Amino acid sequence: MRKFVFNKEKYGFPLLMDLHRLEGNPNLYFDSKPHITDFFEIIIFEKSNGIIELNGHILDIENNSFFFVCPFQKKSCKISLSDIKGFHLVFKNDFLADFFDDKLFAYRLQYFYNAQHPQYLKLQNSDYVTIQTVLNEVVNDIENFQNDSPHILRSLLYFLLSKLNRLYSKHYNVSDNTLSNSIIYRFKELLEKHIRNLHAVDEYCNLLRVKRNKLNVVTKEHTGCTSKEFIDNRLHQEIKMELYYSDKTIAEIAHALNFSDPNNLTRFFKKKEGVSPSAYRKKHQIDRK
Structure with missing residues (x-):
């Protein structure tokens, strides 16, 4: 089975996360055969069509849909790349643990490591616009990386991941408390x-x-x-x-x-x-x- 490995030196300096827009990306590729990654993914489709097989669920891609994938979870993708629009957020587990000084941070988020519900969420337009604004800010800061960028990225990503946790938890009627026991x-x-x-x-x-x-x-x-x-x-x-x-x-x-x-x-x-x-x-x- 093919394994995708995170490239932390993509930008010429160590960075254990990346975020890019799907549209206009010449390297955009979704493998139709089963594969794994050694990193977390949040795949965001503002516009596209197709299916993703993840954790035994066959999930349709709809507008404003989010797919949450953990390291070494098996998936396959059958996605049309024509007229595609959205974002692809990837990061290593060490990035979350170190960035937020919390080795359990990924486990606090209901959309990761969830065997009760699909690791999938479709947002209303108003909620998507809120998330989209933050995603654009993250992309812009990575593309224009400066000395204070790690601090800005930390705050933006904390908001993004926590906001998505609230929305996911509300949709599946589970606790959104990231500070539980x-x-x-x-x-x-x-x-x-x-x-x-x-x-x-x-x-x-x-x-x-x-x-x-x-x-x-x-x-x-x-x-x-x-x-x-x-x-x-x-x-x-x-x-x-x-x-x-x-x-x-x-x-x-x-x-x-x-x-x-x-x-x-x-x-x-x-x-x-x-x-x-x-x-x-x-x-x-x-x-x-």
């Missing part, structure tokens, strides 16, 4: 690191050094799910990605994801998805042709 953000971080091996609430409680009831309370407040549902949703997503993008057998997927038996994976998946893993894979293989 840090347990939930560490829980999200641990899920990304250990979901292929650890599936039990108590295992995460041990890593977090919190009681089960406490973890359940903070998870419910932030996501609307219990801690068990939160883990199961993320595990369900991981299985779908294996079925969708790999050629592994069900038994091989079960082994890779630490299920004691392939039948246990099948029962878990059918309960979540409503169809067997084999039926899901067959349907999506047909859909992708």
